[in-house]
Amino acid sequence: MSDLQLSDIRKSYGSLEVIKGVDLDIKSGEFVVFVGPSGCGKSTLLRMIAGLEEITSGDLTIDGERMNDVDPSKRGIAMVFQSYALYPHMTVRENMGFALRFAGVAKAEIERRVGEAAKILELDPLLDRKPKQLSGGQRQRVAIGRAIVRHPKIFLFDEPLSNLDAELRVHMRIEIARLHKTLATTIVYVTHDQVEAMTLADKIVVMRGGVVEQVGSPLELYDDPANLFVAGFIGSPK
Ligand code: ADP
């Protein structure tokens, strides 16, 4: 669990500024959901937090320590993507342990952590299967398992459910809420699904065109949207 702070964060690709000064204070243990139309900069922001993309200017701090130039593997962050490419030739167990093996974690410790994650995600019976023997929802759980075994202080999710059908999405949404409770961890989550945002979030961040339009609890945004754009996005009648 960690605090995360963004202070006037900006990102340019060449002369095109795509993130235009984002300030945000995320508290330890909070579930924060970013929403906003395609292209507004949600993924770019997440990738900067993870360290997969350089921050053009501004400060990113975790628990008060500036992280802008810290190696991704040393930020205490794990990210789950929309396209959860599992290694097809590896079993579920190997897929979940791979990053740890790569990082030189001892075999017994890897086994312990994979077992722990499998229990949380109810993957025990599937540990020896290959990805092609799994359903979409099971594959997504393995992708989340790969993040859990790293014992991150902060989880980043980039539209993790958008490749699943509607029924499975509802089911996985409940699982992710349960995961947040079980692990008592800080989660930053991107979605374009309003229902997902309203049900999962402690705090919703509405973005448009590289800026934050409004930050608030689901109820605050619903009851008192700052403008028509937020109202339209959240679905309230203003
Ligand atoms: P979102 O995740 O909200 O759909 P993105 O963060 O993917 O939005 O993209 C934000 C903007 O940045 C878009 O206009 C996109 O075209 C642009 N962009 C993203 N990555 C690059 C890149 N590598 N080079 C140039 N422009 C990019």
Ligand code: MG
């Ligand atoms: Mg995106």
